[in-house]
Amino acid sequence: MKPPETGGPLTELLLAHAPPERHEALRAMPGLEALLEEHVAKGRAAWPDVTLTTKDFLRHLARHLPSEDTLHQLRADDLYLACACAAGEPQALRHFEHHILPKVASRLGQSPGATLDEVLQVARQRLLLGVAGTAPRIAEFSGRGTLTGWVRIVASRIAQELRSQAGRQELFSEPPQALERLLSRDDPERELLQAHSRKVLTDSLQAALADLTERERALLRLHHLHGLTMDRIATMYREPRSSVARHVAQARERLLKLTHRELASRLKLNGQELESLLGLVQSRLDLSLHRLMD
Structure with missing residues (x-):
């Protein structure tokens, strides 16, 4: 053999x-x-x-x-x-x-x-x-x-x-844990928020995301939640890097404005307190944006 x-x-x-x-x-x-x-x-x-x-x-x-x-x-x-x-x-x-x-x-x-x-x-x-x-x-x-x-x-x-609304909700809604990644886990200012306010903030972010276009949601998800660089997203969408960066920034600004609107309707806070809450979201988004675009 x-x-x-x-x-x-x-x-x-x-x-x-x-x-x-x-x-x-x-x-x-x-x-x-x-x-x-x-x-x-x-x-x-x-x-x-x-x-x-x-x-x-x-x-x-x-x-x-x-x-x-x-x-x-x-x-x-x-x-x-x-x-x-x-x-x-x-x-x-x-x-x-x-x-x-x-x-x-x-x-x-x-x-x-x-x-x-x-x-x-x-x-x-x-x-x-x-x-x-x-x-x-x-x-x-x-x-x-x-x-x-x-x-x-x-x-x-x-x-x-x-085709079903339930399926669409499952595909495009981020869990609270993922949304809270927009905030730093060791941010001492965040710890000053009461649990109720943190939940309202998460709910407001979810509602604001639902009002974005699918493209805006996809860009924010890819960049801020999955951590993809502008170069990687540009490759995926076959678009110039500068165009992708601009669209991500515009989507971020829309998200902030919509979150501000949701927070104002859900929380009875004065203008300064409301801006402080929104500032937590904006500061983390800006930090992420500048770090990944370097």
Whole structure:
């Protein structure tokens, strides 16, 4: 009986991250090293300006390892792009915007109860941003089909959620804990606020956010809550950095004005006390804006 081949460097990289119960079958797979070389080469040929190490690509492949008999049918070029997008690689994000989303949009059509722009904005956030320390959703793409088809399925599900008011509320309302990140947790001035006032402030922020346009909400969410830089947002929206920065600043000003209105209607405070409450929100937004734009 012919002994199983020991495998080359790519095989060993794959095995380092593959489930142990798959090792024996992978080592016995004829031509695995050459196949892995082919997959890596195909990814690099499709996206030559994307920076992604072979180790990171094979680690991603190992997490979604198909059966040995279907490994040959892997969509390596799409998997390569998805892996780089999950890592936040700038060129990969540009290619996702230029080559994947337009095809999705052209096949998605107009969804009742939601605009195409809304659907794509939520898709960007779900796919390209991690939530609560989790990896971006695009990291779940396994390469068994096309990336465009997979994203289209995600976008179609988002469109269905947006058709109901309950779904829209769930997608676009931030939890109080997230909104309170607009304020510094160790801000001594904030601790002087009574618990009731803090709750009213959070409620006012939620109501003000609901009155913003979807684009304004998305920009504030991406910048202030997810911490994306202006360069990253400009890449996602395919707009000049200066234009994105201006729109973020305008959205922030609208949020402050709307929050002021909500606070005035909910709290019986004099003008100075009301401005002090609003100043807590404004100071944290300004600090965040200046830090991330440097």
